[in-house]
Amino acid sequence: MAFDKNMVIFFLIFMAFCRGVSMAAVYQVGDSAGWTSVGQVDYQEWAASKNFHVGDTLVFNYNSQFHNVKQVTQQAFEACNATSPIATYTNGYDTVTLEKLGHFYFICGYPGHCQAGQQIDILVSSPTSSLSPSPSTDQTTEPSAASSLYFSYNVCWTLGVLLAFCLSGFHRLSTMAFDKSMVIFFLIFMAFFRGVSMAAVYQVGDSAGWTSMGQVDYQEWAASKNFHVGDTLVFNYNNQFHNVKQATQQGFEACNATSPIATYTNGYDTVTLEKLGHFYFICGYPGHCQAGQKIDILVSSPTSSLSPAPSTQTSEPSVASSLYFRYNLSWILGVLLAFCLSGFAY
CATH class of the missing domain: 2.60.40.420 (Cupredoxins -  blue copper proteins)
Structure with missing residues (x-):
């Protein structure tokens, strides 16, 4: 099968666009x-x-x-x-x-x-890209910190689907039959990455952040959300007075921070919810947990079967770091898919 010149040009433009978008911070x-x-x-x-x-x-x-x-x-x-x-x-x-x-x-x-x-x-x-969404100049509502990346991610995903069909000769289906394995791979690819794109980022306590001042009922806050595998929590706080300890259920109920599963002390920490079940977090400073600075996150259902594990480091990743990882992974697999469907291996 020979490549059409226009399709090759479109493919190169698509690659450049997606790589440019993925570098936004x-x-x-x-x-x-x-x-x-x-x-x-x-x-x-x-x-x-x-x-x-x-x-x-x-x-x-x-x-x-x-x-x-x-x-x-x-x-x-x-x-x-x-x-x-x-x-x-x-x-x-x-x-x-x-x-x-x-x-x-x-x-x-x-x-x-x-x-x-x-x-x-x-x-x-x-x-970093010739196509960037414009900032709102008259809204005071709260978009997600990663909203522009979600937008670009979905645009790139859609273009990838179109590219794969174009390179595969979709417009000449009457003279070409798809390989069964390629069709199956294509469908799995579509289902997987549409699921991944739905992962969300939540700042614990919204604008109040992670605090012991009684501004937020964290249990009420958590109950108002639907958390899924792949979602990310952001703990934002003054690290001179607070920290975040991931605890067992027993440690959570007793406000015991002596044997945590993980400790975060940076002041702007992210945790990816990588499995179903409960995630328990408390502040380890004396009296803070007892004052209400504790939260039980229930992960009810996955948004994707493949999610990166949460970091146990105290360094500061970007709010959208997990999405960048998935975005680039999607781009790479999209390129491979396009080549496979195009008959590159023949």
């Missing part, structure tokens, strides 16, 4: 400290340490009772003037996608906060 502004005016973070220094590209996503995590996020012009940024913002975010866990080159200026609009250092200048130096 998610940054929580201020890392574990989040978006605050108490002087814990030098936001200009934080921004200078990063390389931002078109398609990357910023996550502003803060207490919406005391802060907000205003995207402003350079002039307003320098003057700490929040009266005529380009966009306003007030949810407490807001995402902004960097959709073009240049500077993005953000400040807190509460009196005195910008002057205290709660302002940041984000410089976007080069694009």
Whole structure:
């Protein structure tokens, strides 16, 4: 079977597009400290340490009772003037996608906060993909931190299906018969990766994060969610005062943190739910578990039969790290599938 020239060109464009999209990153502004005016973070220094590209996503995590996020012009940024913002975010866990080159200026609009250092200048130096979703400029609702990646992942998956059919000569089915094993593999591939794409990321406690201040009833929060195999939990907290201990049921019920299954101390930790059943987490600082800083996560059904195991390290992976892994795995298998269906091995 000979390759059609147009199909080869489309295949190369598809490869370049998918690889570009897969490099987009998610940054929580201020890392574990989040978006605050108490002087814990030098936001200009934080921004200078990063390389931002078109398609990357910023996550502003803060207490919406005391802060907000205003995207402003350079002039307003320098003057700490929040009266005529380009966009306003007030949810407490807001995402902004960097959709073009240049500077993005953000400040807190509460009196005195910008002057205290709660302002940041984000410089976007080069694009990672020519197709990136635009950030919302008039919404205050909370999209997922990985929403743009989910969008790109599904676009790439759809294009991969179309590519596989094109390369296989789907438009010439009257003169070509599919190999039975290739059809079976194709169907398994479709079912598996559509399931994987449904994996979700949950920040424990939403905008309040992981705390012992009584702002969140964690059992009520967990009961309102449907957790599945492959989903990811994000524990966001001040690691000077808290930690996360994965415990047994006995340790959970007794608030006993002496023999944990795993310990997380970074302040912005992710745990992937890799099996069915209960996952028990408590804060190991004295009195915190007893004050309600404990959560029982029930995983009821898998979204995929293949999910990476949760990390037991204390380093900080991206919120969307597991999705990036699956996205790239999907891309690789998609390429292999396209070649198989095209008759490359003949």
